[in-house]
Amino acid sequence: MKKVILSVAGIALAASMGSAVAGDIAAGQAKSATCIACHGANGVTNATFAGMGYPNLAGQNAKYIEAQLKAFKAGQRTGGMSAVMAPMAAPLTDADIANLAAYYESLK
Numbered sequence: 001m002k003k004v005i006l007s008v009a010g011i012a013l014a015a016s017m018g019s020a021v022a023g024d025i026a027a028g029q030a031k032s033a034t035c036i037a038c039h040g041a042n043g044v045t046n047a048t049f050a051g052m053g054y055p056n057l058a059g060q061n062a063k064y065i066e067a068q069l070k071a072f073k074a075g076q077r078t079g080g081m082s083a084v085m086a087p088m089a090a091p092l093t094d095a096d097i098a099n100l101a102a103y104y105e106s107l108k
């Protein structure tokens, strides 16, 4: 249910802001080369890390992914395994983040 509400909110937000905020899926896929080692080629966590706190990204809401990447980058998301992920988010630009978010949301 929470996921449904998030999606509806995401669609409403995207609609109200126009297509300018939508990420480029192809550019996101190209940028995802560095994410594959942990989050898998299709956004499903690499089997090596199963059960170790490495989340799947496939089909996750783009606004959520974007918010998390910005929080890791800003040092606002801490605890858990954030020390592993924060350095990955650090070099990403806002455009990279929007593209990656659109790409992972598009995966099933």
Ligand code: HEC
Residues within 6 Å of the ligand: 031, 032, 034, 035, 036, 037, 038, 039, 053, 054, 055, 056, 057, 065, 066, 068, 069, 077, 078, 079, 080, 081, 082, 084, 085, 088, 089, 100
């Ligand atoms: C070295 C392994 C590793 C790499 C490479 C990596 N991640 Fe992560 N990622 C993690 C871990 C571990 C977490 C969980 C962090 C935590 O516990 O807060 C995570 C969490 C995330 C989250 C939050 C998911 C959620 O459900 O809250 C997103 C989004 C994310 N990663 C995106 C990416 C993207 C995009 C890339 C490539 C630019 C990437 N990651 C590269 C290990 C990695």
